[in-house]
Amino acid sequence: MQQMFLKEGFIMLTIVIVFYGIDLEKSISLSTLMKNIKKVTSASGINVILYDNNKESSQNYFNILASNVELDLCYKHNPDNPGIAEAYNFAFEKAKTLNSEWLMLLDQDTHLTSEYLTEVVSKIKNNNLSEAAIVPQIKDPVTHHLISPVLKDTKETVFPGTHKNLMAINSGMVVSTKFLEQINGFNLDYPLDYLDHWFFQMIKEKNQSVNVLKSGLLHDLSVKNLKKVSNQRYENVLFYEKKFIIEFQPDQLRHYYLHSMLRLAKCLLVSPSKIKIILKIMLKDVT
Incomplete structure (x- = not known):
């Protein structure tokens, strides 16, 4: 250094x-x-x-x-x-x-x-x-x-x-x-x-x-652009989003899953390769 x-x-x-x-x-x-x-x-x-x-x-x-x-x-x-x-x-x-x-x-x-x-x-x-x-x-x-x-x-x-x-x-x-x-x-x-x-x-x-x-x-803020952000980075964002909600906003979990369904629909049109990532994190234990 x-x-x-x-x-x-x-x-x-x-x-x-x-x-x-x-x-x-x-x-x-x-x-x-x-x-x-x-x-x-x-x-x-x-x-x-x-x-x-x-x-x-x-x-x-x-x-x-x-x-x-x-x-x-x-x-x-x-x-x-x-x-x-x-x-x-x-x-x-x-x-x-x-x-x-x-x-x-x-x-x-x-x-x-x-x-x-x-x-x-x-x-x-x-x-x-x-x-x-x-x-x-x-x-x-x-x-x-x-x-x-x-x-x-x-x-x-x-x-x-x-x-x-x-x-x-x-x-x-x-x-x-x-x-x-x-x-x-x-x-x-x-x-x-x-x-x-x-x-x-x-x-x-x-x-x-x-x-x-x-x-x-x-x-x-490229992470908001589905076409720009890499699949690995997108997976990390979704992982820590779910982790944060479970840790600090557990009352928002229902809204999280509803929002994830909207993400799936958007990715189907914009970036289909990210659909598997969304499903993976939705089902993943992040605790």
Whole structure:
């Protein structure tokens, strides 16, 4: 692991980007972060962790990157590809050692803007936030429809302000490390899929609130596209969806099976190869 930490100064924000399936230099999140962060604030006070789940190391690229930027950087290579929960926990532990009160979570393909980064830094500098998390408005890059955050119960989209009982995707979310301490970090039982659902379930159970930003980000939620998502990934999503419902929403099981029947009908028209996967998970014991 290669790391370059500031010798002085207060780390107000730790940022982690998790990579898999693409080289670091091709990451939209990394390139747009590097492009916009200097417009927003001094590099002092921000630590960036690049957590690389690819089989091949990008240590050489990291060394070049680190020598050409003023940011406080850390690189971690994990070819075992354990998912994102382990990467987030690595970043959480690093944030604690730096006394960082906030942790920004990023996938590799979120398009960051100076407006988003400015709003995040401004809220953190005010130092009076009591919310468990800060989330941007996430829009589909093609339709520009708002896809996150939504109300957990009705799935209606939510606009700027402080709210409870929300659901949002991981990427772009900024999490209070104090709240993470309360819930003992991220749950490794949800290594990738439904980790976001678990996190917002914890916020609900702890009766905490979420601050929704005015700024929006573009993010391709490819897992929602039946034609794009691989059969293996689709099976994982369905597995952890059922696991989550059984563990936290057992009263929704009847609705789950009814919804699965609708999925079968949709897959018959859009992606027939996934029909067997749906039936497999419907009948599978996931406990």
